[in-house]
Amino acid sequence: xxxxxxxxxxxxxxxxxxxxxxxxxxxxxxxxxxxxxxxxxxxxxxxxxxxxxxxxxxxxxxxxxxxxxxxxxxxxxxxxxxxxxxxxxxxxxxxxxxxxxxxxxxxxxxxxxxxxxxxxxxxxxxxxxxxxxxxxxxxxxxxxxxxxxxxxxxxxxxxxxxxxxxxxxxxxxxxxxxxxxxxxxxxxxxxxxxxxxxxxxxxxxxxxxxxxxxxxxxxxxxxxxxxx
Amino acid sequence: xxxxxxxxxxxxxxxxxxxxxxxxxxxxxxxxxxxxxxxxxxxxxxxxxxxxxxxxxxxxxxxxxxxxxxxxxxxxxxxxxxxxxxxxxxxxxxxxxxxxxxxxxxxxxxxxxxxxxxxxxxxxxxxxxxxxxxxxxxxxxxxxxxxxxxxxxxxxxxxxxxxxxxxxxxxxxxxxxxxxxxxxxxxxxxxxxxxxxxxxxxxxxxxxxxxxxxxxxxxxxxxxxxxxxxxxxxxxxxxxxxxxxxxxxxxxxxxxxxxxxxxxxxxxxxxxxxxxxxxxxxxxxxxxxxxxxxxx
Ligand SMILES: Nc1ncnc2c1ncn2[C@@H]1O[C@H](COP(=O)(O)OP(=O)(O)OP(=O)(O)O)[C@@H](O)[C@H]1O
Ligand SMILES: [Mg+2]
Numbered sequence: 361x362x363x364x365x366x367x368x369x370x371x372x373x374x375x376x377x378x379x380x381x382x383x384x385x386x387x388x389x390x391x392x393x394x395x396x397x398x399x400x401x402x403x404x405x406x407x408x409x410x411x412x413x414x415x416x417x418x419x420x421x422x423x424x425x426x427x428x429x430x431x432x433x434x435x436x437x438x439x440x441x442x443x444x445x446x447x448x449x450x451x452x453x454x455x456x457x458x459x460x461x462x463x464x465x466x467x468x469x470x471x472x473x474x475x476x477x478x479x480x481x482x483x484x485x486x487x488x489x490x491x492x493x494x495x496x497x498x499x500x501x502x503x504x505x506x507x508x509x510x511x512x513x514x515x516x517x518x519x520x521x522x523x524x525x526x527x528x529x530x531x532x533x534x535x536x537x538x539x540x541x542x543x544x545x546x547x548x549x550x551x552x553x554x555x556x557x558x559x560x561x562x563x564x565x566x567x568x569x570x571x572x573x574x575x576x577x578x579x580x581x582x583x584x585x586x587x588x
Numbered sequence: 589x590x591x592x593x594x595x596x597x598x599x600x601x602x603x604x605x606x607x608x609x610x611x612x613x614x615x616x617x618x619x620x621x622x623x624x625x626x627x628x629x630x631x632x633x634x635x636x637x638x639x640x641x642x643x644x645x646x647x648x649x650x651x652x653x654x655x656x657x658x659x660x661x662x663x664x665x666x667x668x669x670x671x672x673x674x675x676x677x678x679x680x681x682x683x684x685x686x687x688x689x690x691x692x693x694x695x696x697x698x699x700x701x702x703x704x705x706x707x708x709x710x711x712x713x714x715x716x717x718x719x720x721x722x723x724x725x726x727x728x729x730x731x732x733x734x735x736x737x738x739x740x741x742x743x744x745x746x747x748x749x750x751x752x753x754x755x756x757x758x759x760x761x762x763x764x765x766x767x768x769x770x771x772x773x774x775x776x777x778x779x780x781x782x783x784x785x786x787x788x789x790x791x792x793x794x795x796x797x798x799x800x801x802x803x804x805x806x807x808x809x810x811x812x813x814x815x816x817x818x819x820x821x822x823x824x825x826x827x828x829x830x831x832x833x834x835x836x837x838x839x840x841x842x843x844x845x846x847x848x849x850x851x852x853x854x855x856x857x858x859x860x861x862x863x864x865x866x867x868x869x870x871x872x873x874x875x876x877x878x879x880x881x882x883x884x
Contacts, residue, residue: 409797432801439799449794465598466800510798 361387367417377403379573390544392560393553395570401553442511444521448503450495456506457491463510481513501532521552557584602808606784613780620776621820624769625862629828631762632858636849638755644847651743653715659737676724681716777816777873781809806878817870825859
């Protein structure tokens, strides 16, 4: 589904964030992106989301070249990808329901569909009954669920999460991983950048490891550390 | 992109939120639009009325060309030709001294006996000219004065000259202030929109992540500009309308001879024009900010 060919990203200050990375993420995959801080995980995710362009190399999403995409196509491309952020990025003045519905509104979905899809997504993440609350009235784990509901509400092909458990306690993280697994079970491809070695080790999913911008390891049902 | 009802609802809610949040700036923008369009409205009404006055004067105003008494038929005929082909002259009528006396006697009526004592007709032959445009009268009169056989040229000099000076003055001062104020209005609206963009920068970022198109993101800001421009224009139109109604009522009492324009079909374009201009000012102001500050 997503193919990276010799992707190199050098930022303006000459720091090499990604170095000649070639990678194929298949439909239905559940990929953990691991590596020490500064390895280039966030950079990789940003390039796939077309938030930034690679210095060299190509990225292809379902046969479509992401690097050579016209600016006008970018919004429509992004609708195929759900993004979950470590810092949630919810709208504080709006209710939970409105935050999730927002993803549908901005893509021009009719009210009829919003009324159907938004509650469904909230149900999937287990937040029924909290629709009218505002983000600040929720715990971190619950806010992360709102963010996930918003990311999956328009049924994306790919769900990208950059350190989604970064601020959560182990128990909450575990619940969240079950949720991701469930979403993956519905056919959504998932890419998750994380430092949570215990989660990676227990899930036994594909592990892609970066180090200093290089792809150093790619294993089916791998572990956080090599040989662990 | 299908535009569902939710999107339209979204646009209006966002626009109203922004207007309320920036209430002082919004009010200032509306105020400047109102003032500039108010001046424009007054100017247009004054222009419409002066041109109506000038039209009436035009039909009344004629240039009388008095001839020297020693001209023969062919000389008079030659002068007639010359006058006819003078640029700006629409009508030339020869008034013989006999006819002039006759019409004078008719107009004097009962006081006829004053002239009974005259043993000779004291009036000269003359030509009565009509011009295509009052503004040309001074020029034409000056030209004719140089012709051979012309003793004097008389026309409503003072009225025309004064009218021309006044209309010219009104035109330049109002046009200058309209342009300056119009630019100020565009500038203020663009600042208001810039502030709106700033307040919503976080939301704009999230919208980009969620796959909103550039136009979807820009539209509420454009709408905000249009609402500001239109509100100002509406306010200006109402003030101009009410003010004008009062003024023409006053004129009807104090100066009933003035031909005031009050027909709705002549005034409607003025109000319509103000509203359209308000929208244009709003569109211009918001476009500037939306394109400069929403590079998406
Ligand atoms: N906008 C930027 N401008 C310049 N350098 C950057 C930029 N973003 C990232 N970098 C650099 O690129 C390298 C990779 O950064 P990246 O954020 O991808 O790492 P990461 O693997 O996500 O790290 P972490 O686990 O801490 O989130 C780092 O050396 C970083 O300093
Ligand atoms: Mg990172």
